[in-house]
Each structure stands twice: as structure tokens, then as C-alpha cells.
Amino acid sequence: MDIRAPAGVVVGVDGSPHATVAADWAAQEAERRGCGLHLVHAVNTGTVTLSPRSGAAVTDLILKNAQAVLDEALALVAAAHPTLRPTGDVVPRDAAAAVLTAAEHAELAVVGTRGHGGFASLLLGSVSLRVCAHATCPVVVVRVAPEQGKHVLVAIREERDAVALRFGARQAVLAGLPLRALHTWSPVVADVAHAAPMLDELGEEADQHAQLLSRTVDPVRAEFPDLAIEAQDHTGPTAATLVEASRGAALLVVARHEPAPHFGLRLGTAVHAVLHHAHCPVAVVPL
8 A cells, every 4th residue: 555645744653652753843833834634553464474354353453552552642642732733654564764755745754763662772663763874854763851942043064954954944934943053073184283294284275164054054044034043164073063953943954865875874874863862853854
């Protein structure tokens, strides 16, 4: 079964507290955008290995229980957000594949950090990682009980990340918050303390990064003239800097770059780190 939801916000639910928080965040986002909300509950019935007759009965029971989980999630959303008319589907397939298929034409996909079936010791489940790595639309991973943030934070690595910056700008406008663009970089020049001439090279390198940030941010400033945008560059490890900067943010936006041909990693190490450790919801925007 291929379920393709109409354009809007799609969220994966499974009855877990993590998914409930994600569904509420998705509902708030759908209200801001004035679009539909579609809930997807996936259940894998392919593991039923009993006799055909008893196997069919067990499958029916699994699907009936799954529908009850979905109905409860829909009821919770409808009660908390009476202006919405959420829809939903039970999909008998792998959870990540179900969300990815439903989100093919969506504006945004939303997932929790870890649902039922995940190992308690893991900070982020495999389903969330797979959706972030392969979705064609932006994906927001919502941690349990996100706090109200003061701004939207966007990580800038290179000029192509203007796509993520524009997404962050739209999110900031919808939420009525300012936008902060943060570019992190590590100096190429080494052992500066022992080579005074290298200080000039370090200064040139800093200027190049400042110019990169300006070239990325200035067009977005022009597109969103009423939005307060702060741009900063910072030297240091990207992952640790972004995780710390996420304190106080309503949303951290990062770009998903295409994988290197010889490595095939769908998500970079910094993206992995913030998905696991950020203090706010994280949006992964495909380039």
C-alpha cells in the first residue's frame, strides 16, 4: 500500500510519548502554515509467520490495534487544536518507508526522537535517522517537551546553505521570532603561536569566511526585509558549537548535503551530532 498524503505537514505516530510530542509540534506548525496535517502510523505485518488462517487473524488484530493507536492520536490532536481537521492512515509496512512515502508531496515531515521498539539507551531512533537521510522535503525531529525558544538558529557551512537559511527565515516569520545564522569554521593555519607571519594568513582566512557568510545572508535579508537577522561566524568544532548554540533556540536548521561518492554517508557527522544532542527541535533541509 502506498499512501501519499496531500501537501501539508506529515507526522509519524506510534503511541509513544516521543511521537505524541512530535504530533503536537506538527499540529502547531500546520496551524501556523494554514495547511493540512496528516498522521501516519506504520505497523509491519510481514513478520506474522503462523498458518495462513491464524496468520490472517493475527494480521487483522494487529491492524485493528494499530487503528486504535491512530484514532487516539487523531483525537488528541483534534482536542488540542480544534481548528485543524487532521487525517491519518495505518500503513502496513516499515515505519521509515511509510513516512517517506506519505511525505513525498508534503511541505514538511515531522518525527519524534525515538518510538516504541527503539532501544532506551539510544538518543535517536533508526526511523528518525532514515527519514532525515532520505526525505525529499525538510524533516523536523522533535525532542520530548521542547522548550519555548527565543530565535530560529540556522547553521551555515557554505553558500549553498542559503536554501536552509531561507527555510529558517520562513519558520522565523511564522513563529514571530528573529533569525540567527551561525557559520562555524576551523582555521587551516596551524601553530600560529610559533609563527607570527601566519597571523596575517589567519586574518585573511577569517575575512574569507566573513565574506562567505555575508554572501549567504545578504540575499535572504533582502527577501525578508522585516525579519531581524543576526549573522555570526565562530571558530571551533562545528558539532559542539551548534549543540551549545541550540540552547535557547526554538529550532535549529541544518542542511543535508549530498553524500560523498566514495563514502555514501547520507548525513554528515555534525548533523548526526545535533540530531542526537541538540537542546531544541532540529530541521534537516535537503539541498
